[in-house]
Amino acid sequence: MDILKKLAEEFKLNAWQVENTVKLIDEGNTIPFISRYRKEATGELNDEILRDLNERLSYLRNMEERKADVKRIIEEQGKLTPELAEAIDKAEKLTEIEDLYRPYRPKRKTRATIAKAKGLEPLSVLIYSQMLSDEELEKRAEDFVSEENEVLSIEDALNGAMDIIAEQISDNAEHRKKIRDITFQTGVITSKATDPEAETVYEMYYDFSEGVSKIAPHRVLAMDRGEKEKVLNVSIIPDTEKIINYLKRKELDGGEHKYFDAAVDDSYKRLIAPSIEREIRNELTENAQEQAIKIFKTNLHNLLMQPLIKDKVVIGLDPGYRTGCKVGVVDGTGKVLDTGVIYITHSEAQKKSAAEFIKNLIKKHDVDLISIGNGTASKETEIFTAELLKTIPGTKVKYLITNEAGASVYSASKLATEEFPDFDVTQRSAISIARRIQDPLAELV
Structure with a gap:
């Protein structure tokens, strides 16, 4: 097999692009390096194409090595015919090579x-x-x-x-x-529950079937997990x-x-x-x-590359029921200005006190935005915030819902402890929720 020619055909590239790229890979250059600093050699190929080409190159080379090994082993047995050698050479998948090799593979006791x-x-x-x-x-x-x-x-x-x-x-x-x-x-790939009475996250797969050629990738992974956890029995019929x-x-x-x-x-x-x-x-x-x-x-990529919201003072709200809603205020550079905890799902008195607390923060720090985490009690916090802003005449403050994934993990990390030694974990998560709308890439990374 002419690997370079096959790669050029599969990726619809010029021969010189493939030849130069493979040469750079063989010299030990990484894909990010080639993508950024060798554009003239590859014809401006982006990192995604380069990565796919590298993976395919590795597969084809492994396949050629396997062909040579299989032919050598069969030849040592004195059973390699010209027809078999030709069939092995023409194989386009590793599974096809293994099928041809199967009759000649040393067998265990059967x-x-x-x-x-x-x-x-x-x-x-x-x-x-x-x-x-x-x-x-x-x-x-x-x-x-x-x-x-x-x-x-x-x-x-x-x-x-x-x-x-x-x-x-x-x-x-x-x-x-x-x-x-x-x-x-x-x-048809089917899944059945090992215990139909058990309540698990896999209930939709307790009696599920779909064509092998049509099944969505996320369903395959879900059934694999359910099978691994011994909740499902999966088979192909x-x-x-x-x-x-x-x-x-x-x-x-x-x-x-x-x-x-x-x-x-x-x-x-x-x-x-x-x-x-x-x-x-x-x-x-x-x-x-x-x-x-x-x-x-x-x-x-979409999450990290969201446009920056520059020079805005932000209140971060990390919603919660029993432990309350954590509050963190940061200035336009991300510097922490204030923190606190409010309770908006308990009594009316506490809810009223919480509203006054947020109003004072807005006035004190000239707040521009309120960032609400999308976790537990997020809906209640959103309703509270919307009603609160209506009571402030002519306010410029807006609110938005922010993906809070990782905030609690970060808040208890060594990095967060070093960055905010004077705050507890609940305050750190609210600060992170505020910062991540200012510059998602900087905060999330």
């Missing part, structure tokens, strides 16, 4: 390897040939009954031979690729009839062959289906995680 050790491989060849009737196979199976080999009956001999056939069918790369496609296109018909169409000669037919069914249900389900589940999870990171990146 039912098929045990059957082979008992000398049942010749019988499996007879069944696979589909040349004999069921009665003739049963008669020939008598020759393989042996106490020494622990084959105690005709049934034992036939079952062992079918185990060998099942593994052979399972190792067929063409079958696995087709079945993977059918499972992805027709499969494909169109089994379609898959079995495909295998029989490919493997059976059209006649009635009870034992071979049973081996095909066993191959799919015992060996192929669980393996394909694991592969698809892993692929869904990887794609969902990648999508989640992209969404997080976009949201974080």
Whole structure:
């Protein structure tokens, strides 16, 4: 594979852009460095394209290394044919390479390897040939009954031979690729509750199903978490009839062959289906995680890059019920001017006292904005603030709701203690809520 050419085609770039970028990566330059200081070499490629190109480059190189390893291992076994080598070279995914390698991979102890050790491989060849009737196979199976080999009956001999056939069918790369496609296109991913009576955050997934090809990434991650926490049982249900018909169409000669037919069914249900389900589940999870990171990146970018509100005196309100609403006032540079605690959800007397306290702060510090955290009791605090501002004639003060994520964690951190040694954790969170509308990037970072 010409990796540089493939990258140019996939990313719709000029050959020189890809060549220069790969050279810079191979020289040990980081993506941020290349994006900022080597624009002329890459043709102004942004950091997102560079990052995706680097990931794809790594994948393709790993794939080429794996191809070489697989061909070497098979060649050492003396089983590498020109056709197999060509199929490996043409593989475009790691899963395709592993499918081709599967028949030659050193196997752990399986039912098929045990059957082979008992000398049942010749019988499996007879069944696979589909040349004999069921009665003739049963008669020939008598020759393989042996106490020494622990084959105690005709049934034992036939079952062992079918185990060998099942593994052979399972190792067929063409079958696995087709079945993977059918499972992805027709499969339904389902989740069931381990305890339907339990109250958890996963209740919407207690009896849930959706097409594998259509399921949203966030649902995949939610089901993965529920399964990890042993709240859900998750599985993929494909169109089994379609898959079995495909295998029989490919493997059976059209006649009635009870034992071979049973081996095909066993191959799919015992060996192929669980393996394909694991592969698809892993692929869904990887794609969902990648999508989640992209969404997080976009949201974080939008949050951090909000326009600055310069030179405004801000009151920060960190809402709460039992512990009250924490108050922090900062000047246009973020310097703390005042702090306090008010109670707006208790008695009317306390609510009235809280209103007077905020009015005095507005007048004392010539406040421009009030920033209200969006956590517990935020709605009550918003209503209180709106009603309060109506009682101040001609006031210029406005309020807004601020995402308070991380404020409580920050307030109890070593950094906050060093920055505000004279304030307790509740006051620090209110200060942070005020500052984060002035300069989100500076405060949140």
